[in-house]
Amino acid sequence: MKAVTWQGVHNMQVTEVPDPRIEEPTDIIIRVTSTGLCGSDLHLYETLGAFMEPGDIVGHEPMGIVEEVGSEVTKVAVGDRVVIPFNVSCGSCWMCDRHLYSQCETTQNHEHGTGASFFGYSKLYGQVPGGQAELLRVPFGNFLPVKVPHEHDDDRFLFLSDVLPTAWQGLKYADVPDGGTLLVMGAGPIGDMAARMGVRAGHQVISVDRVPERLARVKAFGAETIDMNEVKSSADIAERVRELTGGRGADSVIDAVGMEAHGSPVAQGIQKFVGLLPDAIAEPMMKKAGVDRLAALHTAIECVRRGGTVSISGVYGGAVDPMPMFQLFDKQIQLRMGQANVRAHTDELLAMLVDDDAFGVDAFATHHLPLAEAPDAYKHFQKKEEGMVKVVFKP
Numbered sequence: 001m002k003a004v005t006w007q008g009v010h011n012m013q014v015t016e017v018p019d020p021r022i023e024e025p026t027d028i029i030i031r032v033t034s035t036g037l038c039g040s041d042l043h044l045y046e047t048l049g050a051f052m053e054p055g056d057i058v059g060h061e062p063m064g065i066v067e068e069v070g071s072e073v074t075k076v077a078v079g080d081r082v083v084i085p086f087n088v089s090c091g092s093c094w095m096c097d098r099h100l101y102s103q104c105e106t107t108q109n110h111e112h113g114t115g116a117s118f119f120g121y122s123k124l125y126g127q128v129p130g131g132q133a134e135l136l137r138v139p140f141g142n143f144l145p146v147k148v149p150h151e152h153d154d155d156r157f158l159f160l161s162d163v164l165p166t167a168w169q170g171l172k173y174a175d176v177p178d179g180g181t182l183l184v185m186g187a188g189p190i191g192d193m194a195a196r197m198g199v200r201a202g203h204q205v206i207s208v209d210r211v212p213e214r215l216a217r218v219k220a221f222g223a224e225t226i227d228m229n230e231v232k233s234s235a236d237i238a239e240r241v242r243e244l245t246g247g248r249g250a251d252s253v254i255d256a257v258g259m260e261a262h263g264s265p266v267a268q269g270i271q272k273f274v275g276l277l278p279d280a281i282a283e284p285m286m287k288k289a290g291v292d293r294l295a296a297l298h299t300a301i302e303c304v305r306r307g308g309t310v311s312i313s314g315v316y317g318g319a320v321d322p323m324p325m326f327q328l329f330d331k332q333i334q335l336r337m338g339q340a341n342v343r344a345h346t347d348e349l350l351a352m353l354v355d356d357d358a359f360g361v362d363a364f365a366t367h368h369l370p371l372a373e374a375p376d377a378y379k380h381f382q383k384k385e386e387g388m389v390k391v392v393f394k395p
Contacts, residue, residue: 258314
């Protein structure tokens with residue numbers, strides 16, 4: 001089969017790889033009909049290259065048709081249409097019983113001290129072959145696949161794999177009070193969707209980004225916007241937010257940017273330097289050193305009101321990143337964060353999608369491309385070129 005494989009930093013290629021096969025009696029094989037390109041994939045493209053090996057199959061937002069099932073699979077059958085969450089979670093361990101599917105004890109990666117494995121996401125998270133491919137082996141076939149109707153195009157349900165549950169959890173963690181103000185840092189796919197959800201929930205939503213096309217999307221959905229190109233610093237952003245919130249600041253902030261934020265040139269340089277080192281040296285540096293670009297998080301902390309909540313959906317990686325502890329303590333800020341526990345939210349979200357496109361998912365993707373165009377798509381997406389906000393590959 002054909003699959004998108006990592007061959008080196010900034011080097012994604014579509015290559016011929018062996019077809020997956022049933023390995024456990026609870027496995028299923030799906031033929032992928034749509035698979036997303038996620039902002040988190042860009043971390044593999046450059047920043048987390050030390051944890052990748054040439055030939056790794058990437059991608060963690062797939063859906064498709066069941067082609068084959070293991071002997072113990074009873075919940076889905078050949079021909080069913082399914083979406084696959086990015087967490088590889090068993091559904092029955094202590095963590096899964098508590099709906100902490102991103103911490104699944106069955107697939108935790110003790111070697112690297114990380115939580116549940118993810119599809120297509122490096123040695124840090126299990127090195128499980130990913131979903132930007134023609135076929136995908138899915139374990140835990142009686143729990144993990146989300147069975148969806150055959151009605152509607154793929155885009156109606158595809159984003160159950162990551163975007164919708166990640167934004168939904170971020171919004172829940174933000175704990176916006178009734179009639180409150182939500183500030184969303186970043187208007188990429190997750191920030192865009194979180195803003196849409198906040199508007200639908202009746203909150204005042206303010207979205208911050210530097211890409212005009214992205215700001216236009218959230219504005220059209222009802223959010224107010226701040227263009228980072230029109231301000232000089234995070235202090236200016238915070239002042240604009242206070243102007244929009246009676247001088248107090250946002251009740252809640254979602255950081256949907258993470259470790260590759262603009263405005264952190266020193267950390268950006270360190271990231272690039274570490275990415276050039278041999279893996280044996282780079283791996284411990286990436287895990288232990290504070291090399292994240294923290295501009296978005298620091299801005300979020302500055303913009304939130306005293307006693308407010310900052311919800312972090314963007315991925316961070318450095319273990320000793322400097323945090324403004326005085327400000328966090330002085331402002332009595334609550335922090336909530338973590339990888340989305342996807343399967344905890346899929347049933348609730350699916351019920352919202354069956355009869356209504358409440359979040360504009362049918363038109364959410366800006367580009368639908370064949371798998372063969374993946375290398376160029378990664379390049380353009382990282383550089384925020386050609387109006388790319390959300391890319392869907394059609395294997």
